[in-house]
Amino acid sequence: MNEIVFRSITKTYGSHVAIPGLDLEVAKGSFVTLLGPSGCGKTTTLRIVAGLEQASAGTLSLGGRCIYSSAEGIFVPPEKRGLGFIFQSYALWPNMKVARNITLALTEARMAASEVRNRLEDALAKVQLKGLEERYPSELSGGQQQRVAVARLIAARNSILLMDEPLSNLDAKLRTEMRRELKKLHADLGATTIYVTHDQVEALTMSDVIVVMKGGMIAQQGTPHELYHQPANLFVAEFIGDPKINILPGHMDGDAQGPRAIFEGFSMPMAEGFDVDGPVTFAIRPEHVEIHPKSVAGAVAASVDIVQPMGSQTIVSLTVNGHPVTALIPKFAQGLGQEEVWVSFNREHILVFDKSERLCVPEKPSVREYRRNTGG
DSSP states (O other), X not given: OEEEEEEEEEEEETTXXXXXXXXXXXXXXXXXXXXXXXXXXXXXHHHHHHTSSOOSEEEEEETTEEEEETTTTEEOXXXXXXXXXXXXXXXXXXXXXXXXXXXXXXXXXXXXXXXXXHHHHHHHHHTTOTTOTTSOGGGSOHHHHHHHHHHHHHXXXXXXXXXXXXXXXXXXXXXXXXXXXXXXXXXXXXXXXXXXXXXXXXXHHHOSEEEEEETTXXXXXXXXXXXXXXXXXXXXXXXXOSSOOEEEEEEEEEETTEEEEEETTEEEEOOTTOOOOEEEEEXXXXXXXXXXXSOOTTOEEEEEEEEEEOSSOEEEEEEETTEEEEEEESSOOOTTTTOEEEEEEOGGGOEEEOTTSBEEOOOOHHHHHHHHHHTO
């Protein structure tokens, strides 16, 4: 069952079209992340769900109930949608102490005092704010204020959660801990969650489904594994992954022995079934670039530019035939210096994008045989 359904949702600001027509279904109980660069429409989409922005056209349903329809003149106000929302800007009452900010909605709903107290204590513990409940927002750091906003959502225990970059002002250690707490909250409540971020690490680690947006439209949606390993287009390939994917211009050629990839001094056979010739763009993740201390078959000379140890991994910036290439070594490595090395690419993990920047997928033998026999 789908909990949230967008049908041809558009949003315009005067002559500017922020969302040209969005169709999206969010399954009940799923954690869906809207991911994309600034200005792609992800926060506007979230605010339309919350009722803080009214769409210009289309329909929107929550739990099978229509809450917006341009054709029927339906608009359910935010307070009647039963949603939990964390704002990027905290949205705390400056004249209320932390405890009151967290429990205001609960007391207004006439919840029993004992239940309010239990929820407050549980929320404060989860965001590591115990002992600060009597402070005002102005007496807290930016990160602490953001945790108050998260605690308010935890205490409310809504079945639909909307989060707009709630971890952006936290330090790295606390951000990792809070990702775990928000994912646990989502699971404990069985909630349907829409999470907005430009941070791909948050998207990859927390999501059931990622929706990558560009210009108010969906560039691709799928599981984290699908978007990382099978990006539908070059935009998604470059946006997902840290360090960024290597982009190498070249071309595909074919002969009796099958298709070959030719780029940056490499000429290597590719899997059968690539139905593309001429200029293409090759892409390969840094973890599939192998560094060799001496020349080996299928490798090309490269120079080491920068070595960045990260503990369990090391990022190595190289130059191959004048083109920058990044490799990711699964260990702490410092001894590469500025020496010359050789690099090779794992051909099983090379992605090929055509002139329109769409992913080329090799056809299965059965499909090729059918096309050959039918002339299709």
